[in-house]
Amino acid sequence: MQTSIHTMSVKEEIIVNVPKEFVWYAWTISERVAEWFAPEAVIEAKEGGAYELYFIPGNKSGMNTKGCKLLNLTHGKELQFTWKGPDQFKDIMNADDQLTTVRVNLESISEDSTNVTVHHTGFGKDEEWQEALEWHLRAWTGVLSSLKSALEKGEGNLCCQP
Template sequence: MLLVLASFAGAQERALHKEVVVAAPIAEVWRAWTTREGVTSFFAPGAEIEARVGGAFHVHFDPFAAPGAKGADDMRYMALQAPTMLSFDWNAPPHLPQVRQQRSFVIVRLKELEGTSTRVSLHHVGWGEGAEWDQAHAYFDRAWGAVLANLKKRFESGPIDWSAWLEQLRKMHAQPAAIASQPAR
């Protein structure tokens, strides 16, 4: 019996689990995850959203970057069970190139609480082995907490204002062009 329990414990899937209670009815929280306006109100400044199984769930943290480097460029919805569950595939940020070529999976569950609030549970699975996967896991352990905090904030004080973030990105993208246009010495 102990051997069976020990081998079950060793086979457990590595996962991230985050949860937040949002001061909004479940239908509003559902729209935040399944519309372009909703996703850009808390998740990232740019998005292409097509809420259907296999549809686009492209979340652009850097809308000015080249295709493939904007963020979650080619992600898609895996399942939509309105208004209680959605899932999508996901990848790592560009600074983790080996892992970025792979996909992991995120499941978001919504549970209405007394009609005025919603519990949002996020479960991220599909992690590989090795140092770069460990870095990705640590990255998303922090990042998903921030995403859910932004979702909560969006319903407490309004949509996230991405203007300062976008201005910083514009300046960053303008720097290489300015350096390249300087005469050689």
């Protein structure tokens, strides 16, 4: 896994030893996302569609990305969606005009191996934002590890549980 913090953004990469199409479905089908990312997901795989993750099932008021949307979808290659941070950062990054953006790129390395890159941008520059950036760096590392484990072994670890 390769991790880096760019100027107020997070970039995380991992190689998953499955075909790219399987990785694509893991990011774009609600039931698949619920196996490795968040226990409840509403994914509408079209531009402008929902990209909502609920980290506490049934809780629509906290620890979720309710209202987040897919901004770009290039089948099998890239998806980009708006993002809300966890509740401790809701005052700086969860209002509609403060949402950050996550871009996921998939690249085939071989027939059975895919490079996954997550680039999370839009963080502000003050101390609170720095905390959010560092939290997301740890979270994306865990998320991609869970993706790899779920696809290679069938054992995902859901993110961000309270």
